[in-house]
Amino acid sequence: MSADRKAIIFLGDGMGDRPVPSLGGRTVIEATDTPALDAVAAGGDCGMLYPAGPGRPVGSDTAHMAILGYDPFELYRGRGPFEAKGVGIDVRPGDLAFRCNFSTVEGGVVTDRRAGRIKTGTDQLAKAVNDGLSDGIDGVQVIFQESVEHRAALVLRGEGLDHRIGEVDPHKEGVEYWECVPLPEAAADATAVRTARIVNEFVRRAYEILQAHPVNAQRKQEGLPPANAALPRGVGTAVELPSLRDQYHLHGAMIVEVDLVRGLGMYLDMDVIEVAGATGGADTNEYAIARAVEAAWADHDFILANIKAPDLGGHDSDPVAKMASVAKVDRAVGYLLDHLDWSRTTMMIGADHCTPVVVGDHTGDAIPVAFYGYGTRPDDVTTYGERACSRGSLGHLVGADVMSLLTNYTGTQHKFGA
Amino acid sequence: MSADRKAIIFLGDGMGDRPVPSLGGRTVIEATDTPALDAVAAGGDCGMLYPAGPGRPVGSDTAHMAILGYDPFELYRGRGPFEAKGVGIDVRPGDLAFRCNFSTVEGGVVTDRRAGRIKTGTDQLAKAVNDGLSDGIDGVQVIFQESVEHRAALVLRGEGLDHRIGEVDPHKEGVEYWECVPLPEAAADATAVRTARIVNEFVRRAYEILQAHPVNAQRKQEGLPPANAALPRGVGTAVELPSLRDQYHLHGAMIVEVDLVRGLGMYLDMDVIEVAGATGGADTNEYAIARAVEAAWADHDFILANIKAPDLGGHDSDPVAKMASVAKVDRAVGYLLDHLDWSRTTMMIGADHCTPVVVGDHTGDAIPVAFYGYGTRPDDVTTYGERACSRGSLGHLVGADVMSLLTNYTGTQHKFGA
Numbered sequence: 001m002s003a004d005r006k007a008i009i010f011l012g013d014g015m016g017d018r019p020v021p022s023l024g025g026r027t028v029i030e031a032t033d034t035p036a037l038d039a040v041a042a043g044g045d046c047g048m049l050y051p052a053g054p055g056r057p058v059g060s061d062t063a064h065m066a067i068l069g070y071d072p073f074e075l076y077r078g079r080g081p082f083e084a085k086g087v088g089i090d091v092r093p094g095d096l097a098f099r100c101n102f103s104t105v106e107g108g109v110v111t112d113r114r115a116g117r118i119k120t121g122t123d124q125l126a127k128a129v130n131d132g133l134s135d136g137i138d139g140v141q142v143i144f145q146e147s148v149e150h151r152a153a154l155v156l157r158g159e160g161l162d163h164r165i166g167e168v169d170p171h172k173e174g175v176e177y178w179e180c181v182p183l184p185e186a187a188a189d190a191t192a193v194r195t196a197r198i199v200n201e202f203v204r205r206a207y208e209i210l211q212a213h214p215v216n217a218q219r220k221q222e223g224l225p226p227a228n229a230a231l232p233r234g235v236g237t238a239v240e241l242p243s244l245r246d247q248y249h250l251h252g253a254m255i256v257e258v259d260l261v262r263g264l265g266m267y268l269d270m271d272v273i274e275v276a277g278a279t280g281g282a283d284t285n286e287y288a289i290a291r292a293v294e295a296a297w298a299d300h301d302f303i304l305a306n307i308k309a310p311d312l313g314g315h316d317s318d319p320v321a322k323m324a325s326v327a328k329v330d331r332a333v334g335y336l337l338d339h340l341d342w343s344r345t346t347m348m349i350g351a352d353h354c355t356p357v358v359v360g361d362h363t364g365d366a367i368p369v370a371f372y373g374y375g376t377r378p379d380d381v382t383t384y385g386e387r388a389c390s391r392g393s394l395g396h397l398v399g400a401d402v403m404s405l406l407t408n409y410t411g412t413q414h415k416f417g418a
Numbered sequence: 419m420s421a422d423r424k425a426i427i428f429l430g431d432g433m434g435d436r437p438v439p440s441l442g443g444r445t446v447i448e449a450t451d452t453p454a455l456d457a458v459a460a461g462g463d464c465g466m467l468y469p470a471g472p473g474r475p476v477g478s479d480t481a482h483m484a485i486l487g488y489d490p491f492e493l494y495r496g497r498g499p500f501e502a503k504g505v506g507i508d509v510r511p512g513d514l515a516f517r518c519n520f521s522t523v524e525g526g527v528v529t530d531r532r533a534g535r536i537k538t539g540t541d542q543l544a545k546a547v548n549d550g551l552s553d554g555i556d557g558v559q560v561i562f563q564e565s566v567e568h569r570a571a572l573v574l575r576g577e578g579l580d581h582r583i584g585e586v587d588p589h590k591e592g593v594e595y596w597e598c599v600p601l602p603e604a605a606a607d608a609t610a611v612r613t614a615r616i617v618n619e620f621v622r623r624a625y626e627i628l629q630a631h632p633v634n635a636q637r638k639q640e641g642l643p644p645a646n647a648a649l650p651r652g653v654g655t656a657v658e659l660p661s662l663r664d665q666y667h668l669h670g671a672m673i674v675e676v677d678l679v680r681g682l683g684m685y686l687d688m689d690v691i692e693v694a695g696a697t698g699g700a701d702t703n704e705y706a707i708a709r710a711v712e713a714a715w716a717d718h719d720f721i722l723a724n725i726k727a728p729d730l731g732g733h734d735s736d737p738v739a740k741m742a743s744v745a746k747v748d749r750a751v752g753y754l755l756d757h758l759d760w761s762r763t764t765m766m767i768g769a770d771h772c773t774p775v776v777v778g779d780h781t782g783d784a785i786p787v788a789f790y791g792y793g794t795r796p797d798d799v800t801t802y803g804e805r806a807c808s809r810g811s812l813g814h815l816v817g818a819d820v821m822s823l824l825t826n827y828t829g830t831q832h833k834f835g836a
Contacts, residue, residue, distance in 0.1 A: 375436065375777075375781075377436055377437055377445070377783065377804060377805070378437065378443075379805060379808060380805065380809075391809075392808075393466070393784075393804075393805060393808035393809075394472075394784075394808075394814075395466070395808070395813050395814040396813075396814070397472065401471070401472040401473060404471065404472055404473035404474060404782065405472055405473035405782075406473070407473065408472075408473035408474070408475060408781055408782035408783065409473075411777065411779075411781075413473070413474075413475060413782065414475075415475040415476065415477055415779070415780055416470060416474060416475065416476050416477065416480050416490065416491075416494075417476050417477025417478070417479045417480025417481065417483075417490060417494060417497070418477040418478065418479050418480075418496075418497035418652060418678060
C-alpha cells in the first residue's frame with residue numbers, strides 16, 4: 001500500500017474503430033499521427049479491452065461502469081439515476097429516475113423536442129411543476145429538476161415502482177408523444193401498470209402547469225416555441241453502488257464532457273471537476289483538460305478523464321473529423337507525459353467503446369489499451385492502435401480487469417491470502 | 419482415460435518479476451541463464467497465468483489453491499486451517515483454526531516472539547496446555563499442537579464460532595500482545611464477541627500453565643527466554659474441500675518447502691513428501707527436490723513441486739540472490755527433463771505469483787508459464803520469461819485453467835457431453 005502513487009484512466013470517447021476504406025484500410029487511430037499515444041504504447045504494456053465482454057456494444061454509462069469495475073450486467077438499471085444525479089437530485093436507492101426534455105407540444109404532437117433549446121426560465125418552470133405536484137401522484141413523491149438548456153430530470157419516490165415501462169419522448173419530431181405503457185414482459189404486472197399510469201399522470205399535469213406558465217406566455221409572445229411539456233425517457237431504478245472510495249480506498253476525480261458519465265461520477269462520490277474550455281465538442285480545449293488532470297493529480301489518488309470529440313466523428317461517420325479529435329487526445333496525453341511524475345503514476349489510455357466511422361454507432365469491438373508508468377512491464381508494441389495493441393503482452397481484458405491491473409501496478413491493492 | 423500418464427506442476431515460488439533497472443530492464447528470469455526452462459518453453463506451449471485473475475495479488479495459500487483448481491474466492495477462510503492441518507491436527511469443517519507462536523512475554527509485553535527459537539520441550543508444554551484446558555472454554559473444545567521450534571497451532575471446536583476476529587500476536591517485539599477483539603464489521607455480533615472472549619481466555623490460561631511449567635523453569639535457569647505464552651494469529655474457519663482424488667481422480671503428491679502450502683496439501687489429502695536437504699532457503703538442495711519428484715513420479719499421477727528460494731530474493735529486493743535461486747529452479751527442471759519419461763508426462767512450469775525485486779512483495783502481475791511433454795502443442799516461443807511467454811499460444815490463463823489443461827493433455831479428464 002502506498003498512498004502517494006496515482007492512477008489515471010485517460011479515454012478518447014469512442015476512439016476505437018474499424019478499417020476505413022478512405023484511409024487505405026487503416027483505422028482512424030492508425031491513420032492519425034499520434035506521437036504521445038505511441039510513446040505510451042512503446043513505454044508500457046498493451047492489450048485489447050472489451051468493457052462488457054467480447055462483442056458487446058455498450059453505451060457511455062455501461063462502458064464507464066464496467067471500466068471502473070462496477071459490473072453493469074448486475075448493477076445497471078437504466079440511465080435515469082445517473083442523469084438525475086448529474087443534474088443535482090439526491091437520488092436514493094429504490095427511486096425511479098428519468099432523463100427529461102422540455103419540449104414543445106401542439107395537440108399532442110411534438111413540434112420541437114428541445115423547445116428551441118430554451119436558455120432561461122427553466123428554473124421557474126421546474127419550480128412550478130414541483131409546486132403543482134407537491135402532493136405527489138397516487139402516494140408517490142415527484143421531484144423534477146432542470147439542467148442546462150432543455151435538459152431536465154425526474155425522480156419518482158415511493159413504494160412499488162417498476163422500471164419495466166416504456167418511453168414518453170418519441171425521440172423524433174412531428175409525431176405524437178408516447179403514452180407510457182408497461183413493457184410487454186410486464187404487461188400483466190400490477191406494479192408496472194400503476195407506474196406507467198403515474199408517469200402518464202405526471203406528463204398530463206406537467207403539461208397543464210407548463211402550458212399556463214408566464215414564462216411560456218412570454219416565449220410565445222417572442223415567437224419562441226414554448227417549453228410546455230416535460231417528456232421522460234431513459235427510465236432507471238436507482239441501485240446502491242459502493243462509492244469509489246469504499247470500493248478501492250481511492251480518492252477519485254472525474255474530468256469528462258458527458259453529463260451521463262458525470263452523473264455516474266457523482267453517483268460514485270467522485271470529485272466531478274468542471275473544466276472551462278471543455279465543450280464536449282470537436283472544438284474542445286484539450287490542453288485545458290490536460291491541465292485539469294495535472295491539477296487534480298496533485299490531490300487525488302485516481303483520475304478518470306475522457307475527451308468526447310472522437311465519438312462525435314464516429315457517429316457522424318466523418319473520418320477526417322475523427323482524426324482531428326484523436327490528435328487532440330494525443331496532444332492531451334503528450335502534455336501529461338511532460339508534466340506528471342511517472343515514477344509514481346500509472347496510466348491506462350484507451351476508450352470506453354469503439355464508434356467506427358463505417359458504422360456510425362457504438363460497436364462491441366475490442367479497444368486498444370496501453371498501461372504506462374510505474375509498475376508496468378513494457379512489451380514489444382511500439383505504436384498505439386487496434387492491430388498493434390492486439391499483439392501486446394496483456395492480451396484481452398474486460399472492464400473488471402482495468403482497476404485491478406491499475407491498483408496492482410500502483411501497489412494500492414491488498415493481497416488476498418497469506 | 420489413461421492411468422499411466424502423469425502430470426507435474428513445477429513452481430519457482432514468486433519467480434515472476436518486473437523489469438529491474440540494474441538488470442538493464444530485464445526481469446530476473448530474463449536475466450538469468452536458464453537452459454532447462456528455455457528448453458521447456460521451446461518444446462511446449464506457453465502463456466501467462468493470473469492465478470486469481472488479472473492484477474490480483476495473492477498469498478502462497480490462495481495462489482496454490484487457485485492453481486490446484488480450488489477457487490479461493492469461494493473457499494478460502496483464512497490460513498489457520500492449513501497451518502493447523504500442517505502441524506498434524508485433524509481439522510474438521512467448522513473448526514476455527516490459528517497459527518500460534520510460543521513466545522516470551524513479560525508483564526504483557528512480547529520480549530521474544532519465538533521464545534529464543536525453542537528447540538525442545540514444546541511437546542510437554544503443549545500437553546500441559548491441552549490437559550489444563552481439557553474441559554474446554556465456554557463449551558468449546560481446545561486443541562493445541564506444537565510443531566517445529568516455536569511453531570504451534572490452535573483449533574477451537576464447537577458451535578457458534580466466528581472468524582471475524584483480530585490477531586493476538588502483535589507481529590513485533592517490545593509491545594504488549596493484543597487483546598482479541600471482533601473485527602469492526604462484526605463488533606456488534608454476539609458470536610464474534612463470544613469467540614474473541616474465548617480466544618482471550620485461551621491466551622490467559624495458557625500463560626498461567628506455561629509460566630508455571632518445569633520446562634520454562636529450566637529454561638530460565640539456563641538463561642533462555644521462557645516459552646510462557648501461546649499467541650494466536652491467522653485465524654480461519656475450516657471449510658470442506660474435496661480431496662484432490664475426489665476432484666480429479668488423481669493420486670497426488672506435494673513436494674514443497676512452505677508449511678502453509680504443505681498444510682493445504684494435507685488438507686487435500688495429497689501425499690506430502692519431506693525431502694532431506696530441502697531447507698526452504700537460498701541454500702536448498704535443488705537436486706534433492708528434483709530426485710524426490712522423480713521418485714514420487716513412479717507411484718503418483720500428479721505432483722506439485724515448489725522451490726521457495728526465488729520468493730525470498732524477491733522479498734529481499736535482491737536481484738542477484740533471486741537470479742541464483744531461479745538458476746536452482748532451472749537445474750531442478752533440467753534434472754527432470756533428463757530423468758522422466760516425457761512420452762507419458764505433461765509438466766507446467768511457472769510460479770504461484772510474482773514477487774518483483776523492485777516491489778519486495780507479491781503482486782498481481784501475470785506469471786509466465788509453459789506446458790511441456792505429452793499432449794502439448796509447441797508454439798513459437800523459444801525462451802522462458804515474462805515477455806516471451808506473453809507471445810505464447812495459450813494466451814492468458816487463470817488458476818482454474820491449469821489442472822483443466824494438464825488433465826486434458828494427459829487425457830485423464832472425462833469428456834463433457836456425448
